[in-house]
Amino acid sequence: xxxxxxxILGASALAAGYADGSCVVADGGILIGGEFANxxxxxxxxxxxxxxxxARAFYRTLETRGLLTSGLPVxxxxxxxxxxxxxxxxxxxxxxxxxxxxxSRVKEHFRAVFFTTAGFLTLNAxxxxxxxxxxxxxxxxxxxxxxxxxxxxxxxSADPAAPLPVIKGAEVNSGLYPGLCAAHFPFTGSLTxxxxxVDAAVANLSPWRRAAVAHLPDVTPARAGFxxxxxxxxxxxxxxxxxxxxxxxxxxxxxxxx
Amino acid sequence: xLYSTMIxxxxxxxxxxxxxxxxxxxxxxxxxxxxxxxxxLCAQKGLRTLGIESLACMGGTGTAGxxxxxxxxxxxxxxxxxxxxxxxxxxxxxxYAKRRTLREEAVHAGVHLRFEASVTGAFLDAxxxxxxxxxxxxxxxxxDARIVIDATADAYLARMAGCTLTYGREADGRYQPYSYVFxxxxxxxxxxxxxxxxxxxxxxxxxxxxxxxSTTCDEKHLWEQYDAxxxxxxxxxxxxxREGATVVGEERLTLEDVTLPRELPVPxxxxxxxxxxxxxxxxxxxxxxxxxxxIAGLWGVGIRFGVPCGAAxxxxxxxxxxxxxxxxVEHSFAPALRMKDExxxxxxxxxxxxxxxxxxxxxxxxxxxxxxxVAEVRRELTQTGCLRETDAPGLYDExxxxxxxxxxDPDAIRAxxxxxxxxxxxxxxxxxxxxxxxxxxxSTPEMLLSCNAALALSLLGDDTGLPVxxxxxxxxxxxxxSMSRKYNPPHAVSAIHALGRLGAVDAVPLLTRIVRDPxxxxxxxxxxxALLDSxxxxxxxxxxxxxxxxxxxxxxHPVLREDITRTLRDVLNADTFRLTVGLKASGLLVDAAPIAxxxxxxxxxxxx
Numbered sequence: 001x002x003x004x005x006x007x008i009l010g011a012s013a014l015a016a017g018y019a020d021g022s023c024v025v026a027d028g029g030i031l032i033g034g035e036f037a038n039x040x041x042x043x044x045x046x047x048x049x050x051x052x053x054x055a056r057a058f059y060r061t062l063e064t065r066g067l068l069t070s071g072l073p074v075x076x077x078x079x080x081x082x083x084x085x086x087x088x089x090x091x092x093x094x095x096x097x098x099x100x101x102x103x104s105r106v107k108e109h110f111r112a113v114f115f116t117t118a119g120f121l122t123l124n125a126x127x128x129x130x131x132x133x134x135x136x137x138x139x140x141x142x143x144x145x146x147x148x149x150x151x152x153x154x155x156x157s158a159d160p161a162a163p164l165p166v167i168k169g170a171e172v173n174s175g176l177y178p179g180l181c182a183a184h185f186p187f188t189g190s191l192t193x194x195x196x197x198v199d200a201a202v203a204n205l206s207p208w209r210r211a212a213v214a215h216l217p218d219v220t221p222a223r224a225g226f227x228x229x230x231x232x233x234x235x236x237x238x239x240x241x242x243x244x245x246x247x248x249x250x251x252x253x254x255x256x257x258x
Numbered sequence: 259x260l261y262s263t264m265i266x267x268x269x270x271x272x273x274x275x276x277x278x279x280x281x282x283x284x285x286x287x288x289x290x291x292x293x294x295x296x297x298x299l300c301a302q303k304g305l306r307t308l309g310i311e312s313l314a315c316m317g318g319t320g321t322a323g324x325x326x327x328x329x330x331x332x333x334x335x336x337x338x339x340x341x342x343x344x345x346x347x348x349x350x351x352x353x354y355a356k357r358r359t360l361r362e363e364a365v366h367a368g369v370h371l372r373f374e375a376s377v378t379g380a381f382l383d384a385x386x387x388x389x390x391x392x393x394x395x396x397x398x399x400x401x402d403a404r405i406v407i408d409a410t411a412d413a414y415l416a417r418m419a420g421c422t423l424t425y426g427r428e429a430d431g432r433y434q435p436y437s438y439v440f441x442x443x444x445x446x447x448x449x450x451x452x453x454x455x456x457x458x459x460x461x462x463x464x465x466x467x468x469x470x471x472s473t474t475c476d477e478k479h480l481w482e483q484y485d486a487x488x489x490x491x492x493x494x495x496x497x498x499x500r501e502g503a504t505v506v507g508e509e510r511l512t513l514e515d516v517t518l519p520r521e522l523p524v525p526x527x528x529x530x531x532x533x534x535x536x537x538x539x540x541x542x543x544x545x546x547x548x549x550x551x552x553i554a555g556l557w558g559v560g561i562r563f564g565v566p567c568g569a570a571x572x573x574x575x576x577x578x579x580x581x582x583x584x585x586x587v588e589h590s591f592a593p594a595l596r597m598k599d600e601x602x603x604x605x606x607x608x609x610x611x612x613x614x615x616x617x618x619x620x621x622x623x624x625x626x627x628x629x630x631x632v633a634e635v636r637r638e639l640t641q642t643g644c645l646r647e648t649d650a651p652g653l654y655d656e657x658x659x660x661x662x663x664x665x666x667d668p669d670a671i672r673a674x675x676x677x678x679x680x681x682x683x684x685x686x687x688x689x690x691x692x693x694x695x696x697x698x699x700x701s702t703p704e705m706l707l708s709c710n711a712a713l714a715l716s717l718l719g720d721d722t723g724l725p726v727x728x729x730x731x732x733x734x735x736x737x738x739x740s741m742s743r744k745y746n747p748p749h750a751v752s753a754i755h756a757l758g759r760l761g762a763v764d765a766v767p768l769l770t771r772i773v774r775d776p777x778x779x780x781x782x783x784x785x786x787x788a789l790l791d792s793x794x795x796x797x798x799x800x801x802x803x804x805x806x807x808x809x810x811x812x813x814x815h816p817v818l819r820e821d822i823t824r825t826l827r828d829v830l831n832a833d834t835f836r837l838t839v840g841l842k843a844s845g846l847l848v849d850a851a852p853i854a855x856x857x858x859x860x861x862x863x864x865x866x
Contacts, residue, residue, distance in 0.1 A: 030497065065482065080474060081481075084471050084479075096467040154491055180486075211448055
């Protein structure tokens with residue numbers, strides 16, 4: 001079986017900064033950059049001067065398309081198609097809807113087994129970059145440490161001047177555009193329960209109303225990462241915004257971190 | 259016990275006698291449109307039920323997938339009690355309300371739910387499915403059951419169990435286009451955009467991933483400019499696949515069975531739809547769809563059809579039932595058996611069959627061979643309105659908003675063939691086998707009657723109308739009949755389909771000219787419409803029709819095969835060869851050259 005140079009876990013914003021034609025990028029779902037675009041992680045304001053040229057180009061793309069204004073948060077739902085274009089142009093091989101069922105070290109490389117739409121699929125990789133909130137870490141038996149788990153909900157108001165809603169137990173952040181904000185609800189149980197609870201919690205917030213409840217949880221690790229000889233954990237959701245995460249990915253690539 | 263799964267797209271079976279972790283009467287794999295209903299009803303019928311779903315919610319395409327409204331379909335059945343009525347009468351199931359209702363019903367009925375879990379294997383013994391394997395975040399699990407229902411929509415479990423399946427169309431194995439739904443807000447109004455995005459192969463993990471990545475950043479999904487009035491709110495977590503593999507069942511639904519006078523099995527419920535094919539490459543479709551859509555132009559005619567119990571019962575594998583769009587239906591009719599009403603009804607059918615199999619201790623195949631049992635299934639489905647005897651098979655004219663009936667009177671057929679909406683008359687003439695009259699009408703000076711009679715004759719395999727068809731194709735007529743509310747094929751393209759169907763040797767020079775220069779046809783003025791949205795698409799229609807016709811002629815006349823193959827190879831391999839098509843319902847331009855090359859590649863490898 002042909003050896004993949006780098007197997008990246010998570011089609012994340014960080015992975016997009018790292019990926020090139022030598023990589024396979026595997027994700028459990030189909031939502032590219034889902035930790036930001038769907039889970040709405042951070043909802044933060046990115047640095048206006050990212051470190052790498054590649055990240056600056058990403059910044060400019062978001063800016064040109066109206067998804068980012070200096071000093072304001074990124075319009076996160078718009079990030080997904082931009083990242084998809086970056087992945088497409090990177091030459092990385094994408095493997096979406098791929099559930100990692102096994103990850104192990106075999107001598108000098110890694111063996112990863114995914115369950116995909118074609119059934120089980122085995123990949124051998126010289127190294128693994130885990131950009132998820134710990135899928136690869138856990139599969140290898142490493143401790144991910146503490147994580148905060150929230151579920152986000154996009155809220156929309158017909159009145160652009162409406163003050164942000166106050167929701168008990170949730171953090172509410174304004175979006176890039178007037179009349180749009182995100183509420184982040186901490187949760188500990190199942191995603192299914194959390195989605196229903198969030199939907200119920202935003203039922204009567206006039207003039208605000210629910211635009212979309214996230215399909216993915218926002219899982220933010222307390223740790224910046226972990227390095228174990230050929231296996232590197234750099235959770236994209238550790239960063240506060242997609243530009244910073246992307247920039248971290250380019251730094252890994254340029255710095256030869258493996 | 260035989261553990262059966264797919265590894266690298268190949269069926270792999272090994273012996274595994276480990277004990278199961280859990281035990282149920284029935285396991286439902288996939289809790290989407292069909293599976294959610296199946297699981298709830300199985301539990302309500304007193305069966306110990308396990309439901310496994312890859313998403314975090316129930317309802318699949320109808321909830322998380324963003325397709326909340328109804329399109330076509332024949333309403334009726336248990337699922338209607340779960341759809342909250344809207345004051346304006348529009349049939350729509352609000353996403354979050356429906357998924358909450360489904361889950362509440364499932365929990366109340368006692369369904370054991372496993373979300374964010376993938377069914378990864380089947381356990382078989384003596385040709386019967388006895389259990390499944392699944393993975394979730396906590397690892398691997400197994401359970402046995404007396405009946406397993408594959409409600410994965412793409413027959414993933416049936417594949418793993420070794421069922422016989424059919425994959426797409428014969429010419430190249432392709433399916434209908436899929437959608438990648440996204441949400442927007444415009445002036446405070448939230449909308450789901452369900453637009454055709456390309457063609458996907460659900461069973462090729464790499465191509466599947468590549469295509470989704472490409473679609474996510476195509477011009478319909480990645481906009482040049484976003485603003486406060488035109489907000490992108492995000493994407494749904496599953497793509498809208500309209501068609502995947504279908505199981506070969508004890509009974510199989512076919513387009514010709516429901517539109518030609520044939521004896522049909524007793525229906526378990528009735529469905530309704532037009533043959534809602536989303537592709538424009540009708541020429542590469544299987545013969546029944548080519549005839550219905552391409553020659554008769556009947557895309558817009560709605561059909562009410564019966565779905566027999568046997569469509570849910572895979573042939574040769576016991577212990578397994580199918581609900582959803584992977585039921586036993588031929589590719590040409592799959593575009594009609596995929597609407598939400600029917601998918602939910604199929605879940606109800608699967609639940610009733612399961613209850614009877616479990617209580618009687620028989621296999622699904624044995625059950626449906628017993629007329630008394632089928633009668634009991636039908637009685638049970640009648641109680642909820644899933645089966646209504648008043649829903650007799652029939653036709654509906656979606657353009658003129660009125661019921662239609664097959665024509666039997668030759669005078670009425672003649673009048674229909676003389677009109678600019680001849681489709682029903684063309685098919686009726688085929689049904690009535692009016693060969694002699696059609697031969698007579700072909701030679702009349704009445705242009706429409708003559709041309710349409712020639713098309714009808716081609717469906718009967720009669721080449722009396724060949725000169726008329728040749729003339730029609732040769733003059734590159736821009737005339738388009740008006741049978742359907744949209745997607746009516748130009749008369750000349752229908753004629754080319756008919757020439758191919760007849761294996762018309764005399765047409766080879768003309769068809770060769772068209773494939774060599776498909777834009778030869780576009781100098782005739784035309785008004786863009788839903789089918790012909792650009793000169794490129796127009797050239798595409800003529801090219802694909804001529805290409806497919808040449809291949810059909812070569813099959814009928816082996817002596818011509820070498821020449822035709824050489825011609826097509828020269829055209830398709832030329833560096834200058836370009837072919838593009840605008841997708842239906844999005845206009846997205848797609849490079850169609852690889853489609854034509856794949857159709858030819860398979861043709862050139864056929865054994866003669």
